[in-house]
Amino acid sequence: MARKFLSGNEAFAEGIRLARPQVISAYPITPQTIVVERLSEMVEDNSLKAEFIHVESEHSALSCAMGASAVGARAFTATSSQGLLYMAECLTYASGGRFPIVMMNANRSTALPWNIYGDQRDSISLLDSGWIQAYAENAQESLDLALMSYYIAEHPTVLTPFMVNLDGFVLTHTYEVADVPTALQADEFLPPFKTENKLDLKNPKNLGFSAGPETNTAFKYKEHLGLLNSKPIIKEAEEKFEKIFGRKYTGLTENYKTEDAEYIIITLGSISGLVKETVDWLRENGRKVGMLRLRYLRPFPSEEIASAAGKAKAIAVLEKDISFGNEGTVYTNVNSALYKHGLTIPSSNYIGGLGGRNISEEKIERIFDELEDRETKVTFLEIGGDR
Amino acid sequence: MALNAKTLSDEEYFYGHKACAGCGGSLAVRMALKVLGENSVAVLPAGCMSAVGFNFPQLCFSNNAIISTFAGTASMLTGIEAGLRAQGITDFHAVGFAGDGGTADIGIQALSGAIDRNDNIIYICYDNEAYMNTGIQKSSLTPFGARTTTTPAGENIRGNLRPKKNMFEIVAAHDIPYAATASIGYIDDFINKVEKASKINGTKYIHVIAPCPTGWGVATDETVDIAKEVVDCGLWYLAEYEDGGYKLNYRPKKFTDAADYLKRQGRFKHLTDDDIDIIKASRDKKWAYIDKNFK
Numbered sequence: 183m184a185r186k187f188l189s190g191n192e193a194f195a196e197g198i199r200l201a202r203p204q205v206i207s208a209y210p211i212t213p214q215t216i217v218v219e220r221l222s223e224m225v226e227d228n229s230l231k232a233e234f235i236h237v238e239s240e241h242s243a244l245s246c247a248m249g250a251s252a253v254g255a256r257a258f259t260a261t262s263s264q265g266l267l268y269m270a271e272c273l274t275y276a277s278g279g280r281f282p283i284v285m286m287n288a289n290r291s292t293a294l295p296w297n298i299y300g301d302q303r304d305s306i307s308l309l310d311s312g313w314i315q316a317y318a319e320n321a322q323e324s325l326d327l328a329l330m331s332y333y334i335a336e337h338p339t340v341l342t343p344f345m346v347n348l349d350g351f352v353l354t355h356t357y358e359v360a361d362v363p364t365a366l367q368a369d370e371f372l373p374p375f376k377t378e379n380k381l382d383l384k385n386p387k388n389l390g391f392s393a394g395p396e397t398n399t400a401f402k403y404k405e406h407l408g409l410l411n412s413k414p415i416i417k418e419a420e421e422k423f424e425k426i427f428g429r430k431y432t433g434l435t436e437n438y439k440t441e442d443a444e445y446i447i448i449t450l451g452s453i454s455g456l457v458k459e460t461v462d463w464l465r466e467n468g469r470k471v472g473m474l475r476l477r478y479l480r481p482f483p484s485e486e487i488a489s490a491a492g493k494a495k496a497i498a499v500l501e502k503d504i505s506f507g508n509e510g511t512v513y514t515n516v517n518s519a520l521y522k523h524g525l526t527i528p529s530s531n532y533i534g535g536l537g538g539r540n541i542s543e544e545k546i547e548r549i550f551d552e553l554e555d556r557e558t559k560v561t562f563l564e565i566g567g568d569r
Numbered sequence: 570m571a572l573n574a575k576t577l578s579d580e581e582y583f584y585g586h587k588a589c590a591g592c593g594g595s596l597a598v599r600m601a602l603k604v605l606g607e608n609s610v611a612v613l614p615a616g617c618m619s620a621v622g623f624n625f626p627q628l629c630f631s632n633n634a635i636i637s638t639f640a641g642t643a644s645m646l647t648g649i650e651a652g653l654r655a656q657g658i659t660d661f662h663a664v665g666f667a668g669d670g671g672t673a674d675i676g677i678q679a680l681s682g683a684i685d686r687n688d689n690i691i692y693i694c695y696d697n698e699a700y701m702n703t704g705i706q707k708s709s710l711t712p713f714g715a716r717t718t719t720t721p722a723g724e725n726i727r728g729n730l731r732p733k734k735n736m737f738e739i740v741a742a743h744d745i746p747y748a749a750t751a752s753i754g755y756i757d758d759f760i761n762k763v764e765k766a767s768k769i770n771g772t773k774y775i776h777v778i779a780p781c782p783t784g785w786g787v788a789t790d791e792t793v794d795i796a797k798e799v800v801d802c803g804l805w806y807l808a809e810y811e812d813g814g815y816k817l818n819y820r821p822k823k824f825t826d827a828a829d830y831l832k833r834q835g836r837f838k839h840l841t842d843d844d845i846d847i848i849k850a851s852r853d854k855k856w857a858y859i860d861k862n863f864k
Contacts, residue, residue, distance in 0.1 A: 204652065204655035204656065205651045207644075207647075232655070233651040233654065233655050235647060235651055236686065237682055238678060238682030238685070239682070241638070242678075245638055245640075245641030245644035245645045245679065246644045246648035246651070247648060248637075248641075248645060248648060249612070249635075249637075249644070249645035249646065249647060249651075249652060250648040250651055250655070251652070252635055252645075252649065253610070253648075253649050253652040253656070254652070254656065255648075255652030255653075255655050255656060257652070271638055271640075272638060272641070275638055381633035381634075381649070383608055383610075383658065383660075383661060386630075386631065386632050386633045387633060388623055388628035388635070389634075389636075390623070390637065391623035391624065391625045391628055391636060392620070392623050393625045394624065397626075
């Protein structure tokens with residue numbers, strides 16, 4: 183293990199190096215570029231043995247990764263924003279084909295207007311594409327997710343592609359100290375990719391076929407089960423990870439002082455760090471507040487949300503996303519989880535950070551203040567309500 | 570020894586499919602796979618051959634085969650080739666079979682990328698000159714004058730107004746190691762080009778005319794005959810691009826009458842003598858270029 187000063191992108195690249203992908207297809211887009219630059223350097227200096235393919239578009243990046251995965255090779259690609267949308271067709275294709283590709287997405291705003299800074303509308307707009315979606319908080323978790331994502335995606339009961347999301351710039355370009363495991367440790371954690379679901383010269387198959395009305399639902403149901411099956415495998419991966427690397431993760435969510443909290447902010451990604459600090463400072467002043475971080479949006483942590491927020495007087499969902507004409511999609515999902523568990527807690531939606539706009543500690547404190555009114559409302563931070 | 574009907578493998582790799590009677594595309598795929606053999610890994614995008622060959626549970630390739638996205642034939646071939654090579658496997662052919670729309674329209678970007686990287690793949694375009702699978706809509710390889718369901722021939726517009734995109738020379742302009750044109754009407758020429766391509770390292774492209782009786786408006790037993798006639802009347806040609814130069818494989822001594830070729834097809838029935846003169850003039854201009862620039 184070595185301590186290194188790394189940006190989120192660089193930490194992720196280190197994690198991918200340790201995961202030993204055999205094929206990397208890459209097309210540059212800000213703010214993802216540094217992860218593929220570092221990987222190309224690792225291939226150049228032989229610290230990573232992989233085929234590095236310079237594709238001519240994001241659509242080809244994922245199509246190429248699917249080809250590699252379809253012959254049983256471990257594949258990696260990375261993208262962001264418009265690139266993710268450009269390859270959207272391939273997202274449902276990869277999940278339907280059960281190709282356990284890992285992709286890093288640098289969360290970035292989507293045009294128009296053009297904007298290169300971070301929000302999460304890109305990945306959240308593709309929640310229904312059949313991929314596991316994880317959201318990292320910091321550089322260390324980025325690196326660790328790079329390794330764990332393959333373990334989970336490639337598990338024979340899962341076989342589902344995995345998107346790891348890093349907030350653009352705030353996480354991809356911010357430097358932190360991170361532990362970089364040794365290759366020996368990484369190999370102990372992550373076995374080579376083995377699958378029956380591949381084009382095999384010794385046992386030829388036809389893949390990527392058509393399935394008509396009679397069989398289509400069964401295939402889609404199995405795809406759904408693959409995602410649900412990832413829940414115990416995420417737990418299994420984290421337990422093995424802790425044994426080897428000594429770092430503990432807490433599954434689909436992270437509870438931060440929620441146990442006795444009356445007011446909880448549910449959020450995801452890098453803003454969680456600031457919410458935690460706000461929680462600490464408010465608790466010093468006697469306020470019973472907490473934070474629930476959604477580490478995964480798919481599979482969705484319904485039970486975890488109900489269990490963590492069930493006793494709260496009110497909750498807020500703070501997200502960098504808006505489903506125009508409705509509300510933030512995370513909020514919709516959270517409310518569904520609460521309702522399913524018979525919980526009728528006042529819940530509010532705070533939409534912030536769009537196009538990289540800063541969310542300050544004061545704003546977070548204001549959310550906690552407003553929660554005491556126990557309203558149910560949708561608010562754009564610094565702009566106002568939805569009317 | 571050159572491949573021919575006698576020396577070609579008896580193995581079948583593409584059968585039990587539900588292609589239309591007289592389908593030229595299925596003949597091209599079947600013949601090419603006989604040449605390339607059981608270690609072929611075939612990629613077919615959305616299109617006729619994937620629509621007729623991959624209907625679960627009726628899967629019609631006895632070699633490895635997969636449907637790619639419509640635009641992604643070449644990029645998926647790239648991944649397959651790299652993925653197998655990364656696992657130390659080298660005894661295979663990554664081969665794509667894409668139609669004219671999948672090649673010259675939506676797939677041209679990924680194809681260009683693969684040629685640029687010189688990926689070790691074989692890309693075969695079976696050209697039936699329109700989006701036949703979706704019901705005969707114009708592609709950029711639909712010839713001038715042809716009636717399709719999106720280029721109707723009426724009082725105001727007389728079918729397709731644009732000439733066929735020159736994919737062969739577009740591909741050659743990438744300085745690809747090997748490119749060729751072919752026709753299923755000259756099947757020996759086609760299968761020998763496939764075999765030649767299989768022995769060349771880097772990207773290979775073969776553009777084979779594969780008539781569609783349904784879309785062209787000819788009888789189902791006329792496919793091979795009309796695929797021969799398009800070459801004989803000079804509206805298509807058999808050529809290769811190799812080592813930076815073009816080579817013509819067959820020069821008809823005298824063209825058969827292009828009017829006969831056109832008039833026997835439903836899609837050209839509406840053409841006037843003036844239209845046919847335009848087509849002949851365009852053919853003669855092309856042949857002047859070929860005679861000057863092709864060896």
